[in-house]
Amino acid sequence: MKERLNYSKISPQAIQGLLEIEKYIANSGLERTLYELVKTRASQINGCAYCLDMHTKDARKAGETEQRLYGLSAWRETPFYTQRERAALAWTEALTLISENDISDSLYEATRKHFNDNELINLTMAIVAINGWNRLAISFRTVPGSYKP
Numbered sequence: 001m002k003e004r005l006n007y008s009k010i011s012p013q014a015i016q017g018l019l020e021i022e023k024y025i026a027n028s029g030l031e032r033t034l035y036e037l038v039k040t041r042a043s044q045i046n047g048c049a050y051c052l053d054m055h056t057k058d059a060r061k062a063g064e065t066e067q068r069l070y071g072l073s074a075w076r077e078t079p080f081y082t083q084r085e086r087a088a089l090a091w092t093e094a095l096t097l098i099s100e101n102d103i104s105d106s107l108y109e110a111t112r113k114h115f116n117d118n119e120l121i122n123l124t125m126a127i128v129a130i131n132g133w134n135r136l137a138i139s140f141r142t143v144p145g146s147y148k149p
Helices: 012-026 033-047 049-061 068-069 072-077 083-096 105-113 117-139
Strands: none
Touching: 012 049, 012 068, 012 105, 033 083, 033 117, 049 068, 049 117, 072 083, 072 117, 083 105, 083 117, 105 117
């Protein structure tokens, strides 16, 4: 695979908004491992190899286990995740696949059991950000493997 263009070098101001969201989320109190699970799961759904490489490395650095990373695509069938993480993963899948489904009241209420107002906004912003990054990396064919945490 050959990179089409390096968007961050060509137009750093274009990605400034996403970088600001990342900075906000990093300081929001959202657990780092939860954040990395969400980013990894959205990247799996979107098929973003660069982001999968990056966020699994970051997750490991934050203390995430191999078992939980390997089981992430089948998280509903494993006992490896907390109820809060399960709620975040369900919310992540629904928002990432928003064109294919409705964000139902039942999903919203189930998620609200584990996240207060601010946390839910922060979680949603994390999902918005990773979906944006996935679209940039996939469109411009950012080559995976070179990222170092």
